[in-house]
Amino acid sequence: MSHGPGTVLVTGGAGYIGSLVVALALREGFRVRVLDNLAFGGEAILPYLSHPHFHFVHGDIRSENDLQCALAGVDSIVHLAAVVGDPACRKDPQQATQINKDGAELLCKQAMETGVRRFVFASTCSNYGKMADQNGYVDETSPLAPVSLYAELKVAFERHLLSLGLPEFEPVILRFATAYGLSPRPRFDLTVNEFTRELALNRRLEVFGGQFWRPYAHVADIATACVLALAAEPHLVAYQTFNVGDSTENYQKQVIVRMILEELPEARNLVTSVRRDEDPRDYRVRFEKFSSALGFSITRRVIDGIREIVLAIRTGVVSDLDNPRYRNS
Numbered sequence: 001m002s003h004g005p006g007t008v009l010v011t012g013g014a015g016y017i018g019s020l021v022v023a024l025a026l027r028e029g030f031r032v033r034v035l036d037n038l039a040f041g042g043e044a045i046l047p048y049l050s051h052p053h054f055h056f057v058h059g060d061i062r063s064e065n066d067l068q069c070a071l072a073g074v075d076s077i078v079h080l081a082a083v084v085g086d087p088a089c090r091k092d093p094q095q096a097t098q099i100n101k102d103g104a105e106l107l108c109k110q111a112m113e114t115g116v117r118r119f120v121f122a123s124t125c126s127n128y129g130k131m132a133d134q135n136g137y138v139d140e141t142s143p144l145a146p147v148s149l150y151a152e153l154k155v156a157f158e159r160h161l162l163s164l165g166l167p168e169f170e171p172v173i174l175r176f177a178t179a180y181g182l183s184p185r186p187r188f189d190l191t192v193n194e195f196t197r198e199l200a201l202n203r204r205l206e207v208f209g210g211q212f213w214r215p216y217a218h219v220a221d222i223a224t225a226c227v228l229a230l231a232a233e234p235h236l237v238a239y240q241t242f243n244v245g246d247s248t249e250n251y252q253k254q255v256i257v258r259m260i261l262e263e264l265p266e267a268r269n270l271v272t273s274v275r276r277d278e279d280p281r282d283y284r285v286r287f288e289k290f291s292s293a294l295g296f297s298i299t300r301r302v303i304d305g306i307r308e309i310v311l312a313i314r315t316g317v318v319s320d321l322d323n324p325r326y327r328n329s
């Protein structure tokens, strides 16, 4: 008898990316378990609560007991739970270390003891820091130069995973581009989303260091990447690191602003650029490795995300846009 793709534990499954991973994994036939401490509420997983293949564990990845409940019978993990972003980690460095490093290591240890094979880890392209060559690109072989506690903790856990070397355990590291777009748990503290919200609401926007580069990816495409990595043949992904995004979606901030203004020309006078000569995070990233290995391709571009947010705001589908639940710090 075939058991289908098995049971996946999504830590942080009530979050911005996680709630879309849950939807997709259920659609792909996985049984889905979510472990989340609901730091930003649980509305994003409401539609799945009574789904016969869904189970929610309200708990914390730092708790051995909660992990034990969440891990029983699990075949694979998408590990998203974290204190997310530089500002949130700066606010409480001790908690960030406990969750992003110690909690992640505890999850990993208990997962191995339970017999979990595939472990997909949500890392970040901010690990690259600043490009050595201003006109070049970085890829998975480039040196890492984390310039924040957030990225340092991601790099530390990446190294931990890669050091394990056990053939029966299959860690996969996905370094996501900066996400944009809407999910059941909207975030308005990410560049594209925040800039679009400010200008759609006719607010003034100060753009710092508009010339610096960053890659962007739609939250739904990031969720697809997680599920692809779960289902891939071991020899393609185990102990591998992949950037997740698209090489044509690297943008300078000032270009993002220009794209938003094309959608909202009436906001033209609301933008001021504040020059910054130094930004420790300035990176243009290549993404071909993941596409070549797993056939991944993006379905949306930044302009689609901008339009989606403008539409959601104009139609009132998202309101109360300054609610602290929509930001991570």
Ligand SMILES: NC(=O)c1ccc[n+]([C@@H]2O[C@H](COP(=O)([O-])OP(=O)(O)OC[C@H]3O[C@@H](n4cnc5c(N)ncnc54)[C@H](O)[C@@H]3O)[C@@H](O)[C@H]2O)c1
Binding pocket: 011, 012, 013, 014, 015, 016, 017, 018, 035, 036, 037, 038, 039, 040, 059, 060, 061, 062, 079, 080, 081, 082, 083, 084, 085, 099, 103, 122, 123, 124, 125, 175, 176, 177, 178, 179, 180, 185, 187, 190, 328
């Ligand atoms: N959004 C991005 O642009 C981006 C880019 C690169 C990497 N990532 C990574 O992707 C992952 C998901 O990010 P997101 O944007 O969905 O953030 P998010 O804050 O929306 O999701 C994180 C979820 O984890 C939960 N959580 C936090 N601490 C927990 C704990 N101790 N125990 C259990 N649950 C806990 C939160 O309640 C939340 O639901 C993170 O690991 C993040 O570092 C995100």
